Amino acid sequence: MSATAASNRLIGDMPKIGIRPTIDGRRGGIRESLEAITMNLANQVAQLLSEKLTHSNGLPVQCVLADTCIGGVAEAAQTAAKFERAGVGLTITVTPSWCYPMETIDTNPSIPKAIWGFNGTERPGAVYLAAANSAHNQKGLPVFSIYGSDVQDIEDSSIPADVEEKLLRFAKAGLAVATMRGKSYLSLGSVSMGIAGCIADESFFHSYLGMRNEYVDMTEFVRRMDLGIYDRHEFERALQWTKENCKEGADVNPEHLRRTSEEKKNDWETVVKMTLIARDLMIGNPILDRMGYGEEALGHNAIAAGFQGQRQWTDHYPNGDFMEAILTSSFDWNGIREVYIMSTENDTLNAVTMLFGHLLTGSAQIFADVRTFWSSDAVKRVTGKELTGMAHNGIIHLINSGPATLDGTGRQSKGGQPAMKPFWEITADEVQACLDATTWCPAVDFFRGGGFSTDFQTLGGMPVTMARINLIQGLGPVLQIAEGYTVDIPEDIHHVLDQRTNPTWPTTWFVPSLTGEGVFKDVYSVMNAWGSNHCALSYGHIGDDLITLASMLRIPVNMHNVAEERIFRPSAWKAFGTAGLEGADYRACHLLGPLYK
Numbered sequence: 001m002s003a004t005a006a007s008n009r010l011i012g013d014m015p016k017i018g019i020r021p022t023i024d025g026r027r028g029g030i031r032e033s034l035e036a037i038t039m040n041l042a043n044q045v046a047q048l049l050s051e052k053l054t055h056s057n058g059l060p061v062q063c064v065l066a067d068t069c070i071g072g073v074a075e076a077a078q079t080a081a082k083f084e085r086a087g088v089g090l091t092i093t094v095t096p097s098w099c100y101p102m103e104t105i106d107t108n109p110s111i112p113k114a115i116w117g118f119n120g121t122e123r124p125g126a127v128y129l130a131a132a133n134s135a136h137n138q139k140g141l142p143v144f145s146i147y148g149s150d151v152q153d154i155e156d157s158s159i160p161a162d163v164e165e166k167l168l169r170f171a172k173a174g175l176a177v178a179t180m181r182g183k184s185y186l187s188l189g190s191v192s193m194g195i196a197g198c199i200a201d202e203s204f205f206h207s208y209l210g211m212r213n214e215y216v217d218m219t220e221f222v223r224r225m226d227l228g229i230y231d232r233h234e235f236e237r238a239l240q241w242t243k244e245n246c247k248e249g250a251d252v253n254p255e256h257l258r259r260t261s262e263e264k265k266n267d268w269e270t271v272v273k274m275t276l277i278a279r280d281l282m283i284g285n286p287i288l289d290r291m292g293y294g295e296e297a298l299g300h301n302a303i304a305a306g307f308q309g310q311r312q313w314t315d316h317y318p319n320g321d322f323m324e325a326i327l328t329s330s331f332d333w334n335g336i337r338e339v340y341i342m343s344t345e346n347d348t349l350n351a352v353t354m355l356f357g358h359l360l361t362g363s364a365q366i367f368a369d370v371r372t373f374w375s376s377d378a379v380k381r382v383t384g385k386e387l388t389g390m391a392h393n394g395i396i397h398l399i400n401s402g403p404a405t406l407d408g409t410g411r412q413s414k415g416g417q418p419a420m421k422p423f424w425e426i427t428a429d430e431v432q433a434c435l436d437a438t439t440w441c442p443a444v445d446f447f448r449g450g451g452f453s454t455d456f457q458t459l460g461g462m463p464v465t466m467a468r469i470n471l472i473q474g475l476g477p478v479l480q481i482a483e484g485y486t487v488d489i490p491e492d493i494h495h496v497l498d499q500r501t502n503p504t505w506p507t508t509w510f511v512p513s514l515t516g517e518g519v520f521k522d523v524y525s526v527m528n529a530w531g532s533n534h535c536a537l538s539y540g541h542i543g544d545d546l547i548t549l550a551s552m553l554r555i556p557v558n559m560h561n562v563a564e565e566r567i568f569r570p571s572a573w574k575a576f577g578t579a580g581l582e583g584a585d586y587r588a589c590h591l592l593g594p595l596y597k
């Protein structure tokens, strides 16, 4: 069995959630009366999180409890030491009572933290929560404050629904922060066709994400292909699987540009080898060690990567579409598995956006160009037909040369509706349906070295979130988010629009959810406000989770259509203004600076 993403990250390596029960340290009555109640609350929280959350690699989430309730600074320090040994990446403090804030809070500056202050009357848990918030904010240690909306009795250790929602949102984003910390982004090649997003901005990766940057020249693919530095048995298996499952589509090239069948046969072999090699470069492969390639066996500890491709590689060798599509899918010849985050054109900022979406959902992410806004009028002009239903206000054509994940066909389902699921929920039939919905067309004129691009149409009706990180000189990173839906349009309309674009590439028709305000007043304005040529599309409406994650990393959100009730940021953000939340977000992120400085 070859290396897989999951097997490379053992359970012991995954970040844990530290649970800190804090308590009024006074002995002789108060502490004793609260010990069991407080520890019980901590246990309930640990149980909830370990039951409801899964790491993006499918492993269960583990919580680590403090050995004792924390009544003062000695127990806070003992807990911090235990958490460090255990690999805790985020902490949640729970208490039903008054405790001494500065003596009991978690003061580690790079670990996301939350406090659940029990809403009761018998003991002043909410008073502690407020005082602890103020201590955190006075010290520049942002904290997520959780206060249930309904009073509970002191012996009621149940977790109310509103508290559960906030605990889960905090924990998901905190785990994403902790999972990417210390990992690498691997650039395979450098800047593609002058696209600025391909610049691996080291200070962004280092200061905001806690990640490192690795670089490998694309000639490394040639060396490994020429010297056979890949698992040859796996290659045979992969090629066989590809022949059986990847149907070749129409060759739309003019006769004189068509590659011969001999060239195409070689191209298939090359693109399969490229896929193995890129994966091995990211995470290593123990089989290479047995072949005498110990250094290559180690990989680059990459949680995300990008392939430049255009132009030097694709002017001479087959393009990266097969490699990018297969790696970013939840399955290959080894079965159903976690996706690899592999960005087309080495767009590092789209890779990070895809990484965010994947770590928050466990699902595949669609990489796409934001290609065309089609207004109803323009569609009417070129097709003579009306867009109706959800497409009525216009549609955005998301399409790139064919590197999009095969999960993006929408042929998995949730409750009978199209979906892109975490890999552990995907069935063998759904894998087959994704493969059957995809054809692989010989690459068009952009790609003189050949290759095969995926062609499919994403099923409509999927709730999705389109997102993108942009870097702005003098400001730093910003995140933009548009929740919406994939839509089906009548085949005759699709045909006309597709034919005048790139008919051999995969299409996703997207409509953002409109709010009637700002850039969400109409579909055109969303397209017009997009900050770059690319976007990442994640299954589900995850704008709220993205906003929480961005606040942990101090990345302001410059555009979103998420209702205010769903937004959960550290309590300090309120001190930067409560009316215009967007302005407060900018001020807070700017003043606090990146998480890792």
Ligand SMILES: C[C@H](O)[C@@H](O)[C@@H](O)C(=O)CO
Binding pocket: 310, 345, 369, 400, 401, 446, 533
């Ligand atoms: C094949 C072309 O060069 C496309 O790849 C190009 O339009 C882009 O995707 C730019 O992001």
Ligand SMILES: [Mn+2]
Binding pocket: 344, 345, 368, 369, 400, 401, 533, 534
């Ligand atoms: Mn592109």
